[in-house]
Amino acid sequence: MKNLRPPALSVGAKVALAVAAAALCVAGTIGVLVHRTTAVHQLATARSGLDQELVSAAHDHADGRRSDARLDPPDLPGPVARAVRNDVRVTYLEDGERYPVLWAATRVSDRRVLAIRRSYAREEQSLARLDRTLLGTGAAVTVLVSLAGLLLGVRMGRQATAAARTAERIADGDLDARVRPHGRDEIARLAASVNTMADALGARLEAERRVTADIAHELRTPVAGMSTAVGLLPPGRASELVAGSVRKLRGLVEDVLEVARLDSQVAVDTEEREVSAMARRAVAGLDDVRVNVVRVNVVTDAVVATDPRRVERILANLAANALRHGAPPVEMEIDGPVVRVRDHGPGFPPDLLAVLRTSGPQRFRTGSRTGGTGLGLTIATGQARLLGARLTFRNRPEGGAETELRLPAE
Template sequence: MNIGTKVALAVAVAAVCVASAVGLLVHRITAADQLASARSDMDRRLMSAVYDQAAGRKSEARLDPPDLPAAVSEAVRRGVRVTYLQDGPHPVLWAATRVSDRTVLALSRPYGCEADELAELDRTLVTTGAAATVVVSLAGLALGVRMGRRARAAAHTAERIAHGDLDARIGPQGRDEIARLAASVNAMADALGARLEAERRVTADIAHELRTPVAAMVTATGLLPPGPAAELVTGGVHKLRGLVEDVLEVARLDADAVPMETETRQVSAMARRAVAGLDAAEGVVGVRIVTDALAETDPRRVERILTNLVANALRHGAPPVTVEVDVERDRDGDGPVVRVRDHGPGFPPDLLTVLTTSGPQRFRTGCGSAGTGLGLTIASGQARLLGARLTFRNHPDGGAEANLRLTGDDA
């Protein structure tokens, strides 16, 4: 149950309680005033009838009426002058007094008119209370819906910020707690954006400063005499150079400082070029064309994405690795898709949850193996720049699978 419904129900319940209490109070006060006025009038008429009886004049009172209620008779015979309301389908108001030791003088009149007036008052109170409850409930519903809409907007903006949209903000509305929450979310987004920007600058600066000494190390390794030690040092230096270049590329992707050069290319050609660039992929990586297509994109970046995906599959999965080119239909229409699948154990459940919710996390590796963890991060950033969609899953027949959905026309 959302906050709008809760507020509306709370207001409706409060309105019903207030209307019921007010109606009951008005009913009791009116009934008491009505009965007191009628008794006073009957007592006055009874005293007038007593005077008429004493003077021998005819009056509307009766002596010892047979229908006199027993309670009235007993009270009068004890010397009490009584006014008494006899309840029933046809209520009667009595007034009686003793005029001698054994004689009772009594007056009576129907009380149905007052009862009808009270019933009419009750109907009016019920109608008015119901109308007031409906109006107040509608007002509460409007207030609740407005509060719920603002709370949902704040939650939606917070979710956008959590997914990386640091420019998302909540428009200020009012001065209540929700407005304070919105201001706090905006301040959090500002602080988070400033901190991430500082981290990006530091990362880019460090990687840039490392390029020169790493290049010198690469040159120096070429002067080493051949041998196992030279091969070990050379391999480590080349991995270090690749890591520095990857860090620089991640920094450029984070800053969106990457130029785009789009052209129309066959998806199959880009897939083959991406695989051809992997020296270690000979004999363990195959390209399968189900349906070829043309795509309007930046081919260099598509090849970079596919190269990273295949390299990640070779490093953390198990051969053979299959690169499949096909065309699939979704809500956006037909579009080329490239599937990269290995035959390893697949993504661990916790990593797959991260990949499907927030995307690849830098320096987090897949399948429990060692590695820098930047390959999928770079692939995801390049896909974002291309307007492509990169998704991950575990194939039903085993192995990890990455799907790159491009935009284009069937070939």
């Protein structure tokens, strides 16, 4: 059973939710405070007014005049009856069936209590209207603040997304990609930092490319001299070993020069060629021993507009890598603009396959125990990038490694 996770919220959504939650909390807190303050003030005012009426009624009772107060009312609340025994005036808010009732009572003799009551409905209705007003105002303010937070979050999210996409382009090799910072906030600082990183990375790669190219150029002359000197050696096992080592050294120097040329983003000359013809020429360029163990199978041929020399170099490197680190026979299948190179070896090591799928081949790194420089796949990937093609690496379920080259087709 798959573990389904909800999609992650963007920065804009998080900012909008945070602002909305803050606005809701502030509006709710203010509403509660206003409600409580108003309720306390209303009750204090009502109690003071009813107490003044009770005092006037007590004077009228003493003078024998009629008033709204009653003597010993039968519905007098128990808390009021107990409180007036202490010879104090009492105001008390009683919960009624529909609305509360406010009482005021005092003792007018040793055994008699004078009390007055009135409905608290007007205050309750006023408080309800205030609550509705606070609720509507709070909701409107929350919506407006949330919209402002959403706009702010969307702006921040767009800037962060632009910086992230630019960083991804830089990671993919586009060192000319830059972010346009806006403002002086943290997002703008992040954008400026990405641009600074790209400048520093480009300068470092350019310096490394120049050093690599200079070293390779300096090595070409002594290697050429060694190749000439090998031809003057007498035949024998020793001369064969020296000749093989010189050939490997010359191939390594040529690979280093090729990598340096790829880093300089050279121009690409395109022409229309059949994919099968380029594949056969790439196989024919291998040595005699390797040609016999590389099989070319054409499922569907296609004509593509590309640089045939670079395509042949890619296919030759893929086939040579499969022969060096895999096991023969190596199969090269052409299916339209797609070429698949398979071997029958143990496949890519898991750690190397993870690197190939994420950041691509790394120079002078190989997952094979037989050694190698790792430049073959690096050159193939660089050539494919120049051609606008795509290289993918995988292990087949039945065993063996498979590399797929997908050429751009019209």
